[in-house]
Amino acid sequence: MVASMAAAEIPVWSDDVLDLFASIPVQESGRIKPLDTVARFYLLRLNGKRSLRVENDGKSQSRSSLEWFLDCLFYPEVTDTYRCFSVDSYEAVTAAGIEAHGKKRDRYSYHELQPGLDRLMSLAQKAAELPPETQTFVDTQIITLAGNVLAYESLTHFLDFAKIRYETENNAILTSVFNDRETVRTSDILEKIPKHMETLIEQSHQLSDEERQPLSQGINQLFSLLDHAVLNAGLFAFLAPDEREENVWLSPADIMEQSFESTASMDGYIEGLRIFEAMTDSLTSPSAFYDTLRNLHRVLISRATARNEYKHINLEIHYYRANYLFFSQWLFLTSFLLIAITWLRKKSDGWSLLMNFSLLPPIALLAISITLRCIIRERPPVTTLYETILFSTLIAALLGFALELVSRNRISMSLGALFGLLGLFFAWRYEAREGTDTMPAVIAVLDTNFWLAIHVTTIIIGYGAGLFTAALGHVSVFLRILRLKQHRPSFFNDLGRITYGVFSFCLVFTLIGTVLGGIWAAQSWGRFWGWDPKENGALLIVLWALAILHARRGGYLRHDGIALSAIVLGMIVVFAWWGVNALGVGLHSYGFTSGIWGVLLAFWAVETAIILAGAVTMWFYRDKKRLSAP
Incomplete structure (x- = not known):
């Protein structure tokens, strides 16, 4: 079936319909993507998950993000009962006078929230006016919930332009043009009224003020009706422009506005709106709906293909459906558990080597995921904060695998698997x-x-190496604190040499990346160095690594000192990576993450405590060793 339902029942969408909708191209936030991707992130924003559990005939069933999305577009009266709004604190709900569920964190439906929406919007407006640093957790929850409700309302009313029928008898303009019809659609108005209005305006100059008044009232009334239809029609841009030099696609709202303002022909765009109208009319006939959808799919894809902007749509659908990152994460967990088994048995080079190679499948899936993202976006692997996580995780996992081949100490592969899992x-x-x-x-x-490829990528390699260095330092410190392997000084010597080597690896890539960033800055802004917070963060990594490596070469630090210094390096890397973005100042102020300061401060506090505990333990160990010497 295409889409069938009885009153108040859950719609049923066939696989053929879902596949056609999924591959429709949309321009959103400046990027052309499949409708499937739009649906995934729309639901993720509201629900915190890409799927939804709904009640149907007393049974709970799962709805995919695309099914939910189509339900919202075509059957909003049904989706109003879906509990798709994730609320982390019931206080945000009760503050608006809405009856809360029993749990602190739960999901609510639009129908449940509706009685308190006016109060919720008022509270959200007041909370948004407060400085961010004075907003409470409940304030942020109220703001988020109000924003999600508005986003949901925009989605459910997006197709209003295609559903509305305008009565002609109550409007002088419509009556004069469509005197043989009782109702007209948006596409009918856009096709004929703009040309007719030009004639009316010319004729109005010959009319008296009294004769012109009904005409003016009709025009104002007509635009008031169109304003209602256009209110949410700008949410998604489905129609690629005819002009090759124009990069911005047109939404239904754009088409409605340009039909009255542009001198160019809008017939092709209006025809697209007419197909949307036909689709809403054919909901009760599955075969007619499917045929109309196929026509819409053909029109939209042909326009995008003519501009060579459809080539990666199917690949992006595959990327999200294949879920490489999900399977990679579970394979990293499996690898870590297998490696953990090796710690319970006597060391065997053959068994350890086999377990080390268990890292390759999840590393391969992660690498495939990053590669597909590069192809889809036609960009280097790192352009966003999210991608820095993926790429640094890949670097750390690869370092763990490579170092294990050299050291055979089972620590490197353990850290590689752990980094992959946690990353x-x-x-x-x-x-x-x-x-x-x-x-x-x-x-x-x-x-x-070019600069994204050589500067940003190089810096993130340095970040990944710096974090892996810090992890090695943690291993050494925890072993000292727990008094493990104290009878094997060679173990700590080997671990210290590995830490020193990765320290050097981090320095090389961070230094090169920082210099390349300066060259980029010189070309972009006319100066090599501007003491920007992000630049200073990268410089701190370089200076710390240089200082520690010189201290090691000079004999001021040995393996224990290197381990403690490695943990400090990790703290600096996290500051340069996340802390600088949270400052909100400088040329590199992008990629903000709300609420990050609390997490960062907690991280630095824990790391400081570990360093102090490690330093005290190592001092006592060294003092005891000196006293026991003959």
Whole structure:
């Protein structure tokens, strides 16, 4: 079936219909993407997940993001009962006078929220006027919930332009043009009224003020009706422009406005709106709906293909449906558990080597995912904060695999698997928290593939190496604190040499990346160095690494000192990576993440405590060793 339902029942969409809708191209936030991607992130924003559980005949069933999206467009009276609004604190609901569920964190339907929407919007407006630093957790929840409700309302009313029928008898303009019809559609008005109004305006100059008044009232009334239809019709741009030099696609709202303002022919665009109208009319006939959808699909794709802007749509659909990152994360977990088993048995080079190669499948899936993102966007691997997580995770996992081949100490591969697991978990949480497309259009300051490839990518390699260095330092410190392997000084010597090597690797890539960034800045802004916070963060990494490596070469630090210094390096990397963005100042002020300061401060506090505990333990160990010496 295409789409069938009885009153108040859950719509049923056939696989053929879902596939056609999924591959419709849309321009949103400056990027051309499949409608499937739009649906995924729209639901993720509201629900915190890309799927939804709904009640149907007393049974719970799952709705995909695209099914939910189509339900919203064509059957909003049904989706009003779906519990798709995720609320982290019931206080945000009760503050608006809405009856809360029993749990602190739960999901609510639009129908449940509706009685308190006016109060909710008022509270959200007041909370938004407060400085961010004074907003409470409940304030942010109220603002978020209000924004999600508005987003939902915009989605459910997007097709109003295609559903509305205008009565001609109550409007002088419509009556004069469509005197043989009782109702007309939006496309009918756009096709005939703009040309007719030119004639009316010319004729109005010959009329008296009294004769002109009904004409003016009819025009004002008509535009008032169209304003209602156009209110939410600008949400998505489906129609690629005819002009090759024009990069902005047209939404139904754009077409409605330009029909009255532009001198160019709008017939092709109006025909597209007419197909949307036919689709809403054919909901009760599955076969007619499917035929109309196929026609719409053909028209939209042909316009995009003519501009060579459809070539990556199917690949992006595959990327999200294949879910490479999900499977990579679980394979990293499997690899970590297998590696953990090796710690329970006597060391065997053959078994350890086999377990190390268990890292390759999840690394391969992660690399494939990053590669597909590069192809889809036609960009280097790192352009957003989200992509820095993926790429640094890949670097850390590769370092763990490569170092294990050299050291055979089972630590490197353990850290590689752990980094892969935690990195992808963090990426998943970041994506869910932000609720926005992770492949957005590149901001103007970064819009150069050459410098993105050689500067940003190099810096992120340095970040990944710096974090892996810090992880090695943690291993050494925890072993000292727990008094493990104290009878094997060679173990700590080997671990110290590995840490020193990765320290050097981090320095090389961070230094090169920083210098390349300066060259980019000189070309873009006319200066090599401007003491920008992001530049200073990268410089701190370089200076710290240089100082520690010189201290090691000079004999001032040995393996224990290198381990503690490596943890400090990790703290600096996190500041340069995330802390600088949270400052909100400087040329590199992009990629903000709300609420990050609390997490960062907690991280630095824990790391400081580990360093102090490690330093005290190492001092006592060294003092005891000196006293016990003959």
